[in-house]
Amino acid sequence: MTAAPGTAAGAGSGELAGPGDLGWAPAGPAGIDPSVCETVEQIVRAVRDGDDAAIRTLLVDLAAVADTAALLYLRERLYATR
Secondary structure (H helix, E strand, C coil): CCCCCCCCCCCCCCCCCCHHHCCCCCCCCCCCHHHHHHHHHHHHHHHHCCCCCHHHHHHHHHHHHHHHHHHHHHHHHHCCCC
16 A cells, blocks of 8 residues: 555555654545635634633634535544543
């Protein structure tokens, strides 16, 4: 199996693309714009930090560009942080 660009060899969907202690985000699913994936990761960090103001701002940004795949990715990432 060949690793997808930006992922560690053998990393699958939802797995870290690099060392976990560096705070690297998992590779986003194919077909989702990288900027949308970054916004999702920022939302996940804001939720983890309890930053309500940032969550609201980022959700407005995401709502402007989100499709079903992006929303499902956000859900996956939020549950993965538990």
